Amino acid sequence: MRGELPVTRPRPVAAPGPLRSPWARRLLILVGLIVFWQVYVAATQVKPLLFPSPAAVAEALVRDLTNLSIPRSTLTTLQFLVIGTLVGAALGLLLAAFSVTSSLGHDLLSVLTSVFNPLPGVAILPLAMIWFGLTPTAIIFVVAYATVWPIAISTDMGFRTVSPTLQMAARTLGLKGLRLVWDVLLPAALPHLLSGLKVAWAFGWRTVVAAELVFGVAGAQGGLGWYINTARYFLETPRVFAGLVVISLLGIAVEYAFRFVEFRTIERWGMKKAG
Amino acid sequence: MDAVVVVDDVRIEYVDPEGRRFTAVDGVSFEVREGEKFVIIGPSGCGKTTLLRAVAGFVMPSRGWVLVGGEPVREPGPDRAVVFQEFDQLFPWRTVLDNVVYALTVTGRARGRAAVEQARHFLRMVGIEAAADRYPHQLSGGMKQRAAIARALAIRPKILLMDEPFGALDAITRTQLQQELNRLWAETGVTIILVTHSIQEAAYLGHRVLVMAANPGRVKAVVDTDHVEDMDGEAFAEATRRLRRLLGGAAEAQAVREEGAK
Numbered sequence: 001m002r003g004e005l006p007v008t009r010p011r012p013v014a015a016p017g018p019l020r021s022p023w024a025r026r027l028l029i030l031v032g033l034i035v036f037w038q039v040y041v042a043a044t045q046v047k048p049l050l051f052p053s054p055a056a057v058a059e060a061l062v063r064d065l066t067n068l069s070i071p072r073s074t075l076t077t078l079q080f081l082v083i084g085t086l087v088g089a090a091l092g093l094l095l096a097a098f099s100v101t102s103s104l105g106h107d108l109l110s111v112l113t114s115v116f117n118p119l120p121g122v123a124i125l126p127l128a129m130i131w132f133g134l135t136p137t138a139i140i141f142v143v144a145y146a147t148v149w150p151i152a153i154s155t156d157m158g159f160r161t162v163s164p165t166l167q168m169a170a171r172t173l174g175l176k177g178l179r180l181v182w183d184v185l186l187p188a189a190l191p192h193l194l195s196g197l198k199v200a201w202a203f204g205w206r207t208v209v210a211a212e213l214v215f216g217v218a219g220a221q222g223g224l225g226w227y228i229n230t231a232r233y234f235l236e237t238p239r240v241f242a243g244l245v246v247i248s249l250l251g252i253a254v255e256y257a258f259r260f261v262e263f264r265t266i267e268r269w270g271m272k273k274a275g
Numbered sequence: 276m277d278a279v280v281v282v283d284d285v286r287i288e289y290v291d292p293e294g295r296r297f298t299a300v301d302g303v304s305f306e307v308r309e310g311e312k313f314v315i316i317g318p319s320g321c322g323k324t325t326l327l328r329a330v331a332g333f334v335m336p337s338r339g340w341v342l343v344g345g346e347p348v349r350e351p352g353p354d355r356a357v358v359f360q361e362f363d364q365l366f367p368w369r370t371v372l373d374n375v376v377y378a379l380t381v382t383g384r385a386r387g388r389a390a391v392e393q394a395r396h397f398l399r400m401v402g403i404e405a406a407a408d409r410y411p412h413q414l415s416g417g418m419k420q421r422a423a424i425a426r427a428l429a430i431r432p433k434i435l436l437m438d439e440p441f442g443a444l445d446a447i448t449r450t451q452l453q454q455e456l457n458r459l460w461a462e463t464g465v466t467i468i469l470v471t472h473s474i475q476e477a478a479y480l481g482h483r484v485l486v487m488a489a490n491p492g493r494v495k496a497v498v499d500t501d502h503v504e505d506m507d508g509e510a511f512a513e514a515t516r517r518l519r520r521l522l523g524g525a526a527e528a529q530a531v532r533e534e535g536a537k
Contacts, residue, residue: 163361163363165359165361165363165364166363166364166366168331168333168351168357168359168364169357169359169364169365169423170366171333171350171351172331172351172352172353172355172356172357173353173378173381173382173430174351174352174353174381174382175381176350179381183377183381184366187366187368188366188367188368190368265368268410269367269368269410269412270367270410270411270412270413271367271368271412
């Protein structure tokens with residue numbers, strides 16, 4: 001997902017006081033939504049089993065955070081996600097490197113991505129279950145599958161768009177082969193690499209939660225998808241909501257981690273692409 | 276004086292994306308002497324940049340020889356540093372200082388503290404030591420070119436190849452850098468091959484000027500301008516007149532051809 005462009009135009013009329021900060025305004029909107037939710041539940045007397053109040057959700061959240069069931073599930077999910085993404089990223093980088101060094105590699109990548117890119121990771125899950133059974137390997141496989149294509153495509157694009165002048169300047173210094181790739185092409189392709197990782201993370205995150213929903217427990221501990229599904233099974237709707245809140249918060253956290261990395265690297269170096 | 280670069284009866288051909296071959300330069304021969312400033316000038320499309328890239332080792336002639344120090348050129352190397360016209364030749368993820376330090380380290384010229392000291396020395400020489408800790412995107416065009424020159428000189432090349440290094444600069448910065456280049460040459464004694472399309476620049480900077488004609492690129496004349504430092508004097512006026520006359524013919528011929536092509 002793309003972060004919005006910062007508004008740099010001077011605005012004629014500034015909001016008064018603390019509301020001048022966009023953060024304060026956004027926080028206020030969020031609080032407003034939660035208040036509306038609480039009021040709605042209280043006013044309409046909707047069944048808590050269908051639509052619990054934010055207070056009930058908060059209570060479930062705090063309880064499952066302190067009894068460690070949410071932290072454990074989160075850890076499991078993140079483990080699957082990180083291992084799967086690392087495998088996907090390693091394969092994606094290899095494919096991209098092969099693609100820029102040979103025309104066979106280029107054709108291979110374009111065939112593979114056109115065949116597999118439209119196939120979502122979750123669609124591969126039944127196959128993964130046949131191949132690997134109900135094991136963590138099956139989940140890691142689908143996450144790796146979901147992440148490898150966006151990373152391969154954008155890294156390939158990144159390598160291909162490195163300025164020819166920069167490459168020539170590097171080659172006059174006697175750089176070639178792996179050293180050229182590592183010292184020059186990779187950092188020069190970093191903007192594309194990061195945006196590929198962002199897309200990969202978004203795909204991987206959706207895939208891992210969906211896989212856990214279908215899958216139930218793999219190994220000793222179920223992940224967040226499993227947590228939500230068990231809560232549904234026992235009709236503990238506040239816990240279903242608590243699981244969703246955690247997934248959303250983690251998503252926001254990762255989004256900010258990406259922004260931080262971008263700020264420290266490509267933005268600092270003036271390499272951020274427009275848009 | 277010895278010839279450091281010998282270009283002997285060189286033809287360079289390109290294959291465009293549609294697979295058609297065309298000749299960029301043909302039958303070009305010249306020699307560059309140790310320690311001189313050799314300028315290549317010509318109309319656009321005459322293959323002067325191609326010729327420089329052949330000396331740098333980025334393109335190979337399909338006929339003839341390019342010799343540097345008596346050896347045929349096979350690939351790019353740090354004995355032939357290149358300064359390009361484009362502003363994106365510095366590594367954007369390294370500061371100005373790190374760009375030079377990296378060049379020194381990776382070419383094995385110096386490492387550690389010695390590399391930093393030498394890098395600072397060359398930055399001081401081109402007058403941008405104050406910007407050492409900035410990233411390239413924080414520099415003006417002129418400062419980027421100064422940094423690129425510092426990086427090129429720091430690796431102590433046998434030859435400094437410059438491809439229209441001041442072509443994208445404003446007139447005032449351009450004149451400043453031309454003067455500084457003369458000073459840097461006097462300080463280091465490095466052999467320079469400079470490609471330009473500016474008659475004024477050629478007359479001011481060159482000891483000798485190779486005038487090229489286009490379609491295909493070939494040598495028209497080699498003019499001894501003999502390094503005229505006084506831009507107001509009669510010698511400078513005479514040198515520019517000669518170059519203008521040689522190029523004027525070429526420019527008119529090209530205009531006629533282009534008219535005919537329409």
